[in-house]
Amino acid sequence: MCLCRRDIQIKKCRVFYIGTLSFGLDSVLGLLPLSPRSSEKNKTMTDVNVAELVRQSHEAKQKAYCPYSNFQVGAAVLTEEGTIFTGCNIENSSYSLTICAERTAVAKAVSEGYTKFKAIAVATNVSEKYMSPCGACRQFLSEFTKDSGDYDIYMSKPDLTYDKKKISELLPCAFSLN
Amino acid sequence: MCLCRRDIQIKKCRVFYIGTLSFGLDSVLGLLPLSPRSSEKNKTMTDVNVAELVRQSHEAKQKAYCPYSNFQVGAAVLTEEGTIFTGCNIENSSYSLTICAERTAVAKAVSEGYTKFKAIAVATNVSEKYMSPCGACRQFLSEFTKDSGDYDIYMSKPDLTYDKKKISELLPCAFSLN
Amino acid sequence: MCLCRRDIQIKKCRVFYIGTLSFGLDSVLGLLPLSPRSSEKNKTMTDVNVAELVRQSHEAKQKAYCPYSNFQVGAAVLTEEGTIFTGCNIENSSYSLTICAERTAVAKAVSEGYTKFKAIAVATNVSEKYMSPCGACRQFLSEFTKDSGDYDIYMSKPDLTYDKKKISELLPCAFSLN
Amino acid sequence: MCLCRRDIQIKKCRVFYIGTLSFGLDSVLGLLPLSPRSSEKNKTMTDVNVAELVRQSHEAKQKAYCPYSNFQVGAAVLTEEGTIFTGCNIENSSYSLTICAERTAVAKAVSEGYTKFKAIAVATNVSEKYMSPCGACRQFLSEFTKDSGDYDIYMSKPDLTYDKKKISELLPCAFSLN
Numbered sequence: 001m002c003l004c005r006r007d008i009q010i011k012k013c014r015v016f017y018i019g020t021l022s023f024g025l026d027s028v029l030g031l032l033p034l035s036p037r038s039s040e041k042n043k044t045m046t047d048v049n050v051a052e053l054v055r056q057s058h059e060a061k062q063k064a065y066c067p068y069s070n071f072q073v074g075a076a077v078l079t080e081e082g083t084i085f086t087g088c089n090i091e092n093s094s095y096s097l098t099i100c101a102e103r104t105a106v107a108k109a110v111s112e113g114y115t116k117f118k119a120i121a122v123a124t125n126v127s128e129k130y131m132s133p134c135g136a137c138r139q140f141l142s143e144f145t146k147d148s149g150d151y152d153i154y155m156s157k158p159d160l161t162y163d164k165k166k167i168s169e170l171l172p173c174a175f176s177l178n
Numbered sequence: 179m180c181l182c183r184r185d186i187q188i189k190k191c192r193v194f195y196i197g198t199l200s201f202g203l204d205s206v207l208g209l210l211p212l213s214p215r216s217s218e219k220n221k222t223m224t225d226v227n228v229a230e231l232v233r234q235s236h237e238a239k240q241k242a243y244c245p246y247s248n249f250q251v252g253a254a255v256l257t258e259e260g261t262i263f264t265g266c267n268i269e270n271s272s273y274s275l276t277i278c279a280e281r282t283a284v285a286k287a288v289s290e291g292y293t294k295f296k297a298i299a300v301a302t303n304v305s306e307k308y309m310s311p312c313g314a315c316r317q318f319l320s321e322f323t324k325d326s327g328d329y330d331i332y333m334s335k336p337d338l339t340y341d342k343k344k345i346s347e348l349l350p351c352a353f354s355l356n
Numbered sequence: 357m358c359l360c361r362r363d364i365q366i367k368k369c370r371v372f373y374i375g376t377l378s379f380g381l382d383s384v385l386g387l388l389p390l391s392p393r394s395s396e397k398n399k400t401m402t403d404v405n406v407a408e409l410v411r412q413s414h415e416a417k418q419k420a421y422c423p424y425s426n427f428q429v430g431a432a433v434l435t436e437e438g439t440i441f442t443g444c445n446i447e448n449s450s451y452s453l454t455i456c457a458e459r460t461a462v463a464k465a466v467s468e469g470y471t472k473f474k475a476i477a478v479a480t481n482v483s484e485k486y487m488s489p490c491g492a493c494r495q496f497l498s499e500f501t502k503d504s505g506d507y508d509i510y511m512s513k514p515d516l517t518y519d520k521k522k523i524s525e526l527l528p529c530a531f532s533l534n
Numbered sequence: 535m536c537l538c539r540r541d542i543q544i545k546k547c548r549v550f551y552i553g554t555l556s557f558g559l560d561s562v563l564g565l566l567p568l569s570p571r572s573s574e575k576n577k578t579m580t581d582v583n584v585a586e587l588v589r590q591s592h593e594a595k596q597k598a599y600c601p602y603s604n605f606q607v608g609a610a611v612l613t614e615e616g617t618i619f620t621g622c623n624i625e626n627s628s629y630s631l632t633i634c635a636e637r638t639a640v641a642k643a644v645s646e647g648y649t650k651f652k653a654i655a656v657a658t659n660v661s662e663k664y665m666s667p668c669g670a671c672r673q674f675l676s677e678f679t680k681d682s683g684d685y686d687i688y689m690s691k692p693d694l695t696y697d698k699k700k701i702s703e704l705l706p707c708a709f710s711l712n
Contacts, residue, residue, distance in 0.1 A: 096451070099452065
């Protein structure tokens with residue numbers, strides 16, 4: 001009867017500390033394929049892949065154009081094919097025209113022909129908590145679950161630790177036209 | 179550690195059938211005060227009040243300006259003081275400038291000086307399921323939980339039956355600047 | 357060949373000083389009909405009507421919800437039938453969900469069944485120049501020129517002086533789907 | 535007294551026919567530097583450069599995600615440094631979350647560190663007229679005139695003919711905070 005197809009229970013936040021280690025792995029990562037392997041068919045990602053995605057989202061944050069809020073956000077989306085697209089928030093004198101980092105990253109991917117995603121990482125400079133995507137971004141991300149299935153969102157802190165949620169956990173009973 | 183302050187478990191959808199009955203109540207409702215009474219201090223609403231809010235959201239739907247989608251949506255928001263503001267979706271040649279019904283209703287309330295809400299009802303012509311607000315609207319509604327607390331969202335069908343959720347259920351771990 | 361149907365030349369700004377006088381007129385205005393008269397068929401408005409519209413846009417400004425920019429904006433739109441709807445800007449933690457004052461005012465009118473407009477007045481606290489609507493609002497206003505024709509935009513300062521432009525002057529070669 | 539710093543007169547549309555020729559030039563263009571040359575310091579572009587920009591905007595159009603409007607739009611922005619970024623429109627079930635092609639292209643550039651633009655080309659499948667950017671996009675483009683100066687917008691048809699306007703012509707008296 002309900003739009004929600006199932007009860008949703010948000011699990012305890014799983015936090016992995018990957019801080020300094022990730023830097024050591026960076027050079028290695030250049031050699032590692034990020035493309036799906038047999039074990040990833042069910043969309044699970046290795047910790048190494050996640051660490052790289054998170055790292056790139058923090059790097060992307062540096063490009064933020066945010067003269068009005070001074071609130072830098074970065075994002076990095078991983079396509080089914082293993083390509084990563086990064087984005088940052090881009091603000092405007094007329095606040096309503098702001099584009100968030102998540103939307104920038106996904107728009108870049110879509111405009112290059114990618115619409116199937118495995119995961120997206122989000123980065124801010126907030127160290128007290130894991131900042132989650134705004135509702136507008138969740139809706140934007142949700143559009144591509146038709147192609148991608150219910151993919152992962154990694155919310156991270158400057159120390160590169162992260163929290164993971166599914167889109168369906170952050171946008172239960174998602175609005176959709178047919 | 180997590181932005182979510184608590185585990186959230188979305189309960190089974192409670193569906194009340196109020197269909198034909200509500201019409202009988204309409205004439206009575208004109209006499210009933212919708213303003214908060216002692217028993218409503220904890221934000222619970224009587225079934226009668228909810229029925230009226232749902233009814234007004236369906237009435238507001240008639241005003242929808244939606245030449246591009248032909249998808250009519252209505253909304254009715256109830257303020258802490260007992261005033262109801264209604265809204266509809268308003269589309270634009272440039273789709274991004276569309277304003278949803280929920281945002282229209284709340285914007286009307288805010289522009290008249292009301293920022294504390296008890297509940298909002300949403301109406302569409304879809305009879306197969308309870309259509310929920312899009313992520314952008316959830317974010318817009320969430321802004322006013324600072325003043326209002328975690329208020330109710332009633333999603334309804336043309337037969338005036340409805341499903342009820344809290345904003346925190348539809349937008350868990352809401353994004354917010356401090 | 358061009359989308360623009362004609363050359364557009366923006367005339368010198370006409371500025372009328374209506375400052376203190378308008379207050380004296382306020383009480384009188386309550387008695388004056390704002391509805392279209394024969395002489396207004398071509399959408400010209402009397403100075404008195406304009407003064408009232410501008411005054412209401414400044415009053416509406418007081419309701420602005422703008423904790424992020426602290427930039428208050430008000431608007432007042434006059435329908436073909438003579439009704440005035442007012443609005444203010446409403447901001448959000450996620451800047452992209454901000455609704456400008458002009459859109460709030462017009463959304464209110466549309467949700468009440470009015471889609472034909474004669475004029476809209478915009479008010480800010482900026483005294484150095486006449487602040488104009490953002491591009492997004494111009495597009496939103498433009499949608500209703502189908503019904504309304506090319507209506508007037510009055511941009512005003514806190515001293516209630518104003519500058520007048522047509523929508524076609526502020527959004528030449530407007531984008532429109534057929 | 536007016537926000538507009540000068541009278542603006544929109545000139546007759548200049549239309550260059552570059553159709554079949556441009557294809558012949560494509561192979562050559564691969565060899566031609568698109569970076570600024572001495573003669574381009576004042577932001578004039580050669581016809582060859584423009585033809586390439588227009589061509590890329592039409593190519594980008596193919597990637598449009600527009601299941602709701604079926605209205606494909608492409609864009610290509612040329613940075614001061616000579617790099618071209620392309621974009622397409624990306625729609626959403628909730629229409630308000632649509633991102634236009636122009637914004638996709640510019641967001642890509644900004645997220646890669648480019649904020650100074652020389653020109654942007656826009657492409658649709660409409661052959662009857664030169665479709666111009668919506669007001670929201672004009673505002674988004676306008677944000678970067680602080681860095682870029684008043685850059686060019688090329689609106690084109692499927693036959694690759696185009697019309698050229700300055701941003702200040704399409705968004706006179708642009709809204710801007712400070």
